[in-house]
Amino acid sequence: MFAAVEKTDHHKTVADLLPQPEPPAPGPEATPKEVLAHRLKTTLGKLLYQLRKQTVEPVFGLIKEVMGFRRFSLRGHAKIACKQASYIDHLMASLATSEVRVC
Numbered sequence: 001m002f003a004a005v006e007k008t009d010h011h012k013t014v015a016d017l018l019p020q021p022e023p024p025a026p027g028p029e030a031t032p033k034e035v036l037a038h039r040l041k042t043t044l045g046k047l048l049y050q051l052r053k054q055t056v057e058p059v060f061g062l063i064k065e066v067m068g069f070r071r072f073s074l075r076g077h078a079k080i081a082c083k084q085a086s087y088i089d090h091l092m093a094s095l096a097t098s099e100v101r102v103c
Contacts, residue, residue, distance in 0.1 A: 005037045063087055 039045040
């Protein structure tokens with residue numbers, strides 16, 4: 001599992017662009033948050049985390065921005081879940097008919 005454990009700065013310095021050595025592995029007394037933070041700092045962890053930009057997050061961006069899925073005009077969990085399912089069905093159908101290949 002790779003999940004953000006802290007905010008990262010979007011502006012990189014020249015030092016950030018230079019190759020960095022692999023961080024030392026956390027000890028056995030490390031908390032789960034520290035273990036996850038270590039995973040994200042490794043080269044493999046960074047590469048895997050970057051995949052989110054092309055697989056998961058654009059879908060949520062489309063739902064929120066393009067389809068206006070920020071507010072609900074319905075009340076009640078069951079009605080909102082039904083509306084959310086219709087948005088996801090529409091998105092999945094459009095992805096299935098598009099010529100974009102998702103690897």
